[in-house]
Each structure stands twice: as structure tokens, then as C-alpha cells.
Amino acid sequence: MARGSRWSAAMRTPIGVCAGTVLLVVLVLAVLGPIVWSSRASQADVAAMLQGPSSDHWAGTDNLGRDIAARVLVATRLSIELALLATAITVTAGLVLGAAGVLVGRRVARAVSAGVNIAVAFPALLLALFFAVIFGVGAQGGVLAIGLAGAPAFARLTQTLVAGIEQRDFVAAARIAGIGRVRVLVRHILPNIAEALVVNAAIGAGGALLAFAGLSFLGLGVQAPDYDWGRLLGEGLAGIYDQPIAALAPAVAVIIAGLALNLFGEALAKGFGLTTPRLKMGRPTPPPVHGAPAADGAVLDVADLVVTLPGPIQPVRGIDFSVGRGESVGIVGESGSGKSTTALAVARLLAEPARVEATRLSFLGNDLLTGSDRTHRRLLGTGLGVVFQDPMTSLNPTRRVGGQLAEVARQHDGLSRRSALALAVEKLRAVRVPAAERRARQYPHEFSGGMRQRAMIGMGLMGRPALIVADEPTTALDVTVQRQVLDLLGSIQREDGVALLLISHDVAVVQQVCDRVLVMYAGRIVEELPAAELAVGARHPYTRALMAAAPDMDTDRDQPLACIPGRAPGPEELPEGCAFAPRCSRASDVCRQEDPPLESDGPGRRTACWHPVIAPSIVDMETAGQGHE
Amino acid sequence: MTNPTPGLLDRPTVRFAARRLTRFAVSLWVLVTASFLMLHLIPGDPIRAALGMNASQDLVNQRRQALGLDDPLLLQYWDYLKGLFTGDLHTSLSSQLPVAQIIGERLPATLELAVAAFALAIVVAVPLGAVMGVITRNGRARRAELVFTTAGVIVGAIPEFVLCVVLVWILGVQLQWLPVAGKTGFASFVLPVVALAVGPAAILSRILRVEMVAVVGADYVRTARAKRLPAFAVYAKHALPNALTSTLTLGGLLLGTMVAGTVLVENVFAWPGLGSTIVSSILGKDYPVVQGVVLVYGVGVLAVNLLVDVALALLDPRSTIREA
Ligand code: SF4
Numbered sequence: 001m002a003r004g005s006r007w008s009a010a011m012r013t014p015i016g017v018c019a020g021t022v023l024l025v026v027l028v029l030a031v032l033g034p035i036v037w038s039s040r041a042s043q044a045d046v047a048a049m050l051q052g053p054s055s056d057h058w059a060g061t062d063n064l065g066r067d068i069a070a071r072v073l074v075a076t077r078l079s080i081e082l083a084l085l086a087t088a089i090t091v092t093a094g095l096v097l098g099a100a101g102v103l104v105g106r107r108v109a110r111a112v113s114a115g116v117n118i119a120v121a122f123p124a125l126l127l128a129l130f131f132a133v134i135f136g137v138g139a140q141g142g143v144l145a146i147g148l149a150g151a152p153a154f155a156r157l158t159q160t161l162v163a164g165i166e167q168r169d170f171v172a173a174a175r176i177a178g179i180g181r182v183r184v185l186v187r188h189i190l191p192n193i194a195e196a197l198v199v200n201a202a203i204g205a206g207g208a209l210l211a212f213a214g215l216s217f218l219g220l221g222v223q224a225p226d227y228d229w230g231r232l233l234g235e236g237l238a239g240i241y242d243q244p245i246a247a248l249a250p251a252v253a254v255i256i257a258g259l260a261l262n263l264f265g266e267a268l269a270k271g272f273g274l275t276t277p278r279l280k281m282g283r284p285t286p287p288p289v290h291g292a293p294a295a296d297g298a299v300l301d302v303a304d305l306v307v308t309l310p311g312p313i314q315p316v317r318g319i320d321f322s323v324g325r326g327e328s329v330g331i332v333g334e335s336g337s338g339k340s341t342t343a344l345a346v347a348r349l350l351a352e353p354a355r356v357e358a359t360r361l362s363f364l365g366n367d368l369l370t371g372s373d374r375t376h377r378r379l380l381g382t383g384l385g386v387v388f389q390d391p392m393t394s395l396n397p398t399r400r401v402g403g404q405l406a407e408v409a410r411q412h413d414g415l416s417r418r419s420a421l422a423l424a425v426e427k428l429r430a431v432r433v434p435a436a437e438r439r440a441r442q443y444p445h446e447f448s449g450g451m452r453q454r455a456m457i458g459m460g461l462m463g464r465p466a467l468i469v470a471d472e473p474t475t476a477l478d479v480t481v482q483r484q485v486l487d488l489l490g491s492i493q494r495e496d497g498v499a500l501l502l503i504s505h506d507v508a509v510v511q512q513v514c515d516r517v518l519v520m521y522a523g524r525i526v527e528e529l530p531a532a533e534l535a536v537g538a539r540h541p542y543t544r545a546l547m548a549a550a551p552d553m554d555t556d557r558d559q560p561l562a563c564i565p566g567r568a569p570g571p572e573e574l575p576e577g578c579a580f581a582p583r584c585s586r587a588s589d590v591c592r593q594e595d596p597p598l599e600s601d602g603p604g605r606r607t608a609c610w611h612p613v614i615a616p617s618i619v620d621m622e623t624a625g626q627g628h629e
Numbered sequence: 630m631t632n633p634t635p636g637l638l639d640r641p642t643v644r645f646a647a648r649r650l651t652r653f654a655v656s657l658w659v660l661v662t663a664s665f666l667m668l669h670l671i672p673g674d675p676i677r678a679a680l681g682m683n684a685s686q687d688l689v690n691q692r693r694q695a696l697g698l699d700d701p702l703l704l705q706y707w708d709y710l711k712g713l714f715t716g717d718l719h720t721s722l723s724s725q726l727p728v729a730q731i732i733g734e735r736l737p738a739t740l741e742l743a744v745a746a747f748a749l750a751i752v753v754a755v756p757l758g759a760v761m762g763v764i765t766r767n768g769r770a771r772r773a774e775l776v777f778t779t780a781g782v783i784v785g786a787i788p789e790f791v792l793c794v795v796l797v798w799i800l801g802v803q804l805q806w807l808p809v810a811g812k813t814g815f816a817s818f819v820l821p822v823v824a825l826a827v828g829p830a831a832i833l834s835r836i837l838r839v840e841m842v843a844v845v846g847a848d849y850v851r852t853a854r855a856k857r858l859p860a861f862a863v864y865a866k867h868a869l870p871n872a873l874t875s876t877l878t879l880g881g882l883l884l885g886t887m888v889a890g891t892v893l894v895e896n897v898f899a900w901p902g903l904g905s906t907i908v909s910s911i912l913g914k915d916y917p918v919v920q921g922v923v924l925v926y927g928v929g930v931l932a933v934n935l936l937v938d939v940a941l942a943l944l945d946p947r948s949t950i951r952e953a
Contacts, residue, residue, distance in 0.1 A: 118652075118655065118656045118659050120882075121656060121882065121885065121930065121931070122660075122885070122927060122930055123886040123889035123890075123930060124886075124889075125889035125890070125892065125893075126888075126889040126923070129892070129907065129911065130663065130667065130923055132911060133671065133911055133916070133919050133923075134667060134670045134671055136671075136672075137912060210788040213790075214790055214893050218893065218896055219908065219912060220908065220912070233791070233794060237897065240794070240802055241802055244798050244802060248795070248798060251791045254788070255786070255787055255791060258786055258787075258788070259783060259786050262786050263782070266782075347855065349851060349854055352769060353768070353769075374859075380857050381856060381857030381858075386852075386855040388848060388852065388855075393847065393848040394848040394849055394851070396852070396853065396867050397849070397871065397945060397946075397947050398871055398945045398946070398947075399867070404852075407856060407858065411857070411858055411859075411862070412857070443947070445946070445947050456852070459852075
């Protein structure tokens, strides 16, 4: 965006318009005030002392019979003038100190920066008092005092901004070209940080205005017979019982002018950094009409699950599946296929504004759709373990690991702190965290990634879980650690009879750990099949493409899964008909018009495709990208 | 990760404490030196300025000698430092009382005011910011957010002395509910403390709301929800400490400014503290008193900053290694 339009963008926001207008009025008053009202403001009228508001004096008169409104208006100029002068000093001194790194040698610059860092810790008012002592009481001393008092903060800001720009190539190039230091600063660095400096100067001017008012209010700033708002305020306060408006009028003036400068700066800041991502409108699909029959004795049973986000878009568009006791089920798909959303939805962890709808969502025979979160709290807290993708961010950094595990047993099983902690140590040991007792007392940042993920799994084991939902549990981990974590999940599933719902973009991971696989594409299940059949028996062209593109466990996992030509559509850009059609080598007209239903085509199998691959075919695999067997 | 017993100096907390104490010490030294130099940076003869044109040259010389102003600068510096350790801060030019005694008499009133205002600001800001953060999480309740933020900006931008005037007028003059001058009892605390605390409370609660919104969306809060903790436990135990850490990092300096804010507030309410003293001393050019009081304020600010650091380290152990 060009600089001009950015300025106008800043001024188009409602706050920008208001603040800008008020500021303009204040500036006009500062220019015109003394010219227009000066005589009125100084005209003492003993006959009209301390009068209330009247048509003659619409804010009344002070103790010498002078017009209060006129005095406040006249004081605008001095107040603004002094604030701007002080700001000029702040900006100049701040720039010089802040840009010391560019202007002088490294040694001196470091000393300056250390000094700034110390000075910035002291409040500006304290610094102002300090300088006021040195420069003396009065308007001139006040300007210097407040100007210099603001310098450390401005210097610190400049330092940060300059440091960001200094690294850029063009600055280095200018330096190598032998351009002088001052010139590098003025020509190459300042233009690039000008906007931030202007914003902060405007906000700083607001601060200087208030600070000066404070100084004058204390009697240390403007001296009689001159007056600014601060002095009017101080004098007004002394006589607040007789004529409160003499104190309130300058108070209002200070607040309005200070706010205008402040908000003007904020509006500029917003305008300069303006980036509003536009939400795409998507086509919501009507909820499906039929649901699969309830599975007997299932741990988790889901029918017609739809997740809607504002937009509205639907990352999950009506899916059915169930997980049996002790079974391990995998959901695979590319990012954006809705697999993680599905996991969070069935775990009842999607929060507003996401809306979860289903015709059936039951866990261990309990209907999760009725009743509040509270009624299911214990059931889910003890029966459902969840493992998230990023162990680095999924544990609370401010709490000890042991306590984070123990919390589950304390909350749901009413264990004492001590026995809950003992249980936590036991579970940490169960997930093979070495030196579990000591580890339990540590904070997450003292754990490695793999160790944290084990702790997360251990957290899921704190109750008596019937199901663990693991959302990409190994994606964020090193290759060697990945296998250990998968082995751990697998052994828990086999040995403890805990069902596992494993979400992964990596078909090889799912193949290794799971009994049954659900393949998701664009918010729907496109194929369900036993994991053993993935290699040769997949019927959906997408599943076959996934398999063809997947490396086996021995090849390099760092390669992206980019071998399927084209890109998966996001939920906001779904095509008509089969969502895979644009990337499918078997696509026909019917595919592009009608979405194929997910239908059972054999024991434990379902496929949603108009032209499924019935026999293994080398040709399909080749069209899908690369030959692989 | 494998070394179970790091040496004492390798522990992040110890290193953190050492770093912070060093910074405190260096800042303290800068402060002391600045307050010493203040007298020497004043153009002209400060004693002549303080005593006025009519004072006899003998008196000026006598006072100069008492302050040691005719000694070499380094010797004066040495004497000044020695005086600090023995509690000798010279005597006031006007009242002839020892500065240490003046400070001892005045400091308690200021401390009470500052501590009460701190407490009020935090007691108001933390629940308010936290609750607003929860209410407005995930872009909910946009209208409430707008009202809260706008009110916060406006209230936060009103300087304490202007707020004082408005409070005095409404509660003191119009309603006559509260005393407006002096320190006479509990009621006399209300107006100064409120005036001092309102602005920082508004700013802190605004920062906390934003941090809370960010933290509520964090993965570990989702983990806490996955543990099916009651909502209150999720927010109070898992979200709030993390939000407070970043709030303190951003807003810690604000508490330091409250120390300086007492100067203005004390002068409005004729509070018998250091704030009244420093202003009258500056006006009366009673430089030894000014020097001493500036030093006390500076130490107060540094102490507050150190406390903020300690609170940070306790709230979030990571903060002790983050900047290492
Ligand atoms: S329905 Fe058509 S486009 Fe879709 S996967 Fe099957 S063959 Fe390909």
C-alpha cells in the first residue's frame, strides 16, 4: 500500500475521524484562542466575581471576575505549544540516543543503550522532577524537563526499530558502499521506521501535554502571569468550593486534548498495520438424511456428525463411524480434510463459535448430545484420554508436570494431593518416563518433546480410559522418537484394552498402529477399510493415491506429501459433485455433478466413489504419481 | 536433560536472581550518582539561589561549607556515599532539620498511600481483566469488548491529578461524603487511593483481557478442558497465571509510575507525605531535601520493579531462562 493511502486508511476508522477532528479543533483554537479571547480573558470585573454561567460569561467568572471560558480557550495555545516543544525535544534526544548504534562506535553505543535501559525504568514524572530541579522552575525549565524525561522511552523504541532495519540487506549494502553514518541513518533507516516514530510521537505529545499540565498544576511549570491549563486547574482547585467550574473547565480541556492526541496516534498505528483477512463464503451442504445403525457395544458411536464454523463453512460434513472396545481406528487425510476437527468434535472439545451437530454421538453408551458438559464431566474426564499434536504447547508452562497429571485424579476421583501425585508418578513410569519421581516435580520446559508427549499420554491414562483420541501425536516429534511414541500407544491399546482413535496425515503411521482405517477428504469419509487391506485392497482413487504417495517406514519422513497432483480443497471452496474429482484420474461427468454416497461394499468396508477400483491396478498407481509396491 | 545435578550457578533461577540483583545494584548506583550530581548540574551557585539575593555572603559560605561544596568533586562524592551508609543526608537549608529525619516523618504516609493504591489497582484489574477475557474469548460478546476497551482507553488516559479534581468536586464538594484534604482516618484514604489506582487499573485490566483471550485459545488450556476440569479451574488455574505473566511483563513498569503518581495526588489532597515535601522543596530550592526525596522515590521504583521480577519468576519459571 502506498504511504498516502495508508494515512487515509488510518483516518477512515471511526476513532481516527473523531480524534482527528477534535485534534484539528484544538489546534485551530491554539492558533486563534489568544487572538480572539485574550482581552476578555484578562478583563477583571470586580462587580462580577464568582458568577455562575450566564449569557455574558457562559462558564461563569473567577475570583477576579474574569471570564473562565475565555481563559481556558486562551490557555490552549500555551498548553499545546509547550507540549509540542517538549515532544520535539523528546523525539530529537530519543532519536539520537536510540540511533547511537548507527552513529557511533560499538563501545559507546553499548554504554548509551545500557544507560537508556536503566533510565527507562524510572517513571517520566520522576525524571521530569529531577530535570526541573536542574533547569529551574518555569515554562522553559519545564519544557526541557518533560522533553528529556520522555527521551529514554523514545530512545528504547528507536533502538528496537533501528535494530530491526539494520539487519536488512540494503543497509548493509549502503554501509559497504562507504556511505557515511549520518547519511545511512537519514536516508536508509529513518524512512523505514518513520511511521512507527510518528505514531509514537503523537502518543508522546499527548503524554507531554498531560505531564506539563501536571507540572504547572504543582506550581513547577508555567508561572504567573502566564497560564496554561495546568495552572488554571491548580488555581481552580484552590477555590473549588466557591467556583467549581474554574477547576472543571480546564480539567475537561486537558482530558479532551490529551485523549485526542493519544487516540490519533492509536488510529494511525491501526491504519499503518491494517490487514483484515477477508473471510470466504462457502457453500454449506444440507445435513445428510440418513445415519448408519448404532453399533453394539461401541466405545464411541457417531452418526451424521456436522461441524459448522462461522462463515458459514463446514470442515466436517456429515460422517458416521464407530470405535469398538479395545479397537484401534485410524483417520487419515491431508490437512484440511476435517480429521482433526472430527477428533475434537467427538471429544467435545470444540468451543464456540464452532457448532457441532449429529444425530448420534455416544460414548460408552452415554448420549453426549443431551445434557450439559457438567453432566458428562466425570465420564469424559476419566474415560476419554486426549493426546494433542504439539507436546511443546499442550502442557501448561507454569505448572509442574506431576501436578498437571494428578489434577485429573483429584478432580474426578477425589484423591488427596499426595495419593494423586503418587498415581501420577506411577503413570509417568507406565509411559516410560525415566526417573519419574523427579520428573514429576519438573516443569514442562525441562522435558524433551518426546518426553512431554509421553506425559500427555500418561495424563490420558490417569482415569480408567476406554478410549484415547490421539490427534497427530507424532507429527511434531523427531523421527526416532515418533516410533517410540507410536509403540507406546500401540502397547497401551493391546495390553490394557484401551480403544484408540488415531488421527494422522501419515498413512504409514496409521497402517502400523491401527486395525481399521477411515480415509477423510474434504470433510467426509471417502473410504473405510481394514488397515491390512490398505496396501492392495483400497478402492477409492484417493486412498490409492495416498498409498502410492506414502513413503514406507524406512524412507525419509521429512519429504512433504506432495506427490498427489493438485491440492485438497478447503471447506470454503468445495466443487460440485465429488470433491476429489479435480484431482482424480477416473473422474467422469457424473463425478463432477453428484457427490457419491458412502456405501457399504463388503464386510467392514465402505467406499464413496462412482468408479471404485475393484482390482489392484498398476495403471492407477502410476497415474496417481509414482509407481510403488 | 540428562544431567540431574547442575551446579548452583547453572540453575536458571539462580542465574536469573543474580542477573536481576546486578541490574538492581547498577541502577541504584546510577540513581545515587544522579542525585549527587543534581546539585552540581544546577547552573550558578545553588546555595545563593536557595538563600536569595539578600542573604549575606557569610551565610552562603557557611552553608556551602556545611555541604562540603568547596571540596574537590570526588571527595564530595565519597562523602555523599559515606553519608548514605550512615544515614546522614545533610540538613535542610530552610528548616535546618536533618533530611533523614524529614524523610522518616514523611515516608510512612506516602508508603501507605502507594501500597493501598497498588492493592486496589490489582484487586480491581485482575478479576475484571480475567472475567472480561473469558467473556470475550474467541471473538464473543463483541459489544462488551468494544465498551470495555473504549472505557479503558478513556479512563486510562485521564491523568491522576485531573481525576482528583473531578473526584473532589463530586464526592467532596457536591455530596460532601468524603474529606478532601489531609490524612485523618480511613475515609481520608478513599479519594487519594482511588484517584491513584483508577488509571493503572484500567490499563492493566485492558492488557490482562487481551492476554487472557490469547491464553484461553492456547493448547494447554485445551488440554485442561480435555481433563474436564470445571470451567473455573480451567480459567483460574490454567489460563490466569499465564495471562498474568505476560500482563506483568507488559504492565510491570506501570506500577513503578504509580510511585511517582503519588506526588501529584498528595499535592491535591494535602497529604502529609514526601510528595508535598518534594514540591515545596523544589519551589523553595531546598536542594538537600530534594536530593534525599528523589533518592527515596527512585529506590521505591527500583524496588517495585524488582518485586515485579520476583512475581514473574514465581508465576512462570520459564521467565527465568527465557532471556538467558
Ligand atoms: S467419484 Fe469419481 S471423481 Fe470421485 S473419486 Fe470416484 S472416480 Fe474419482
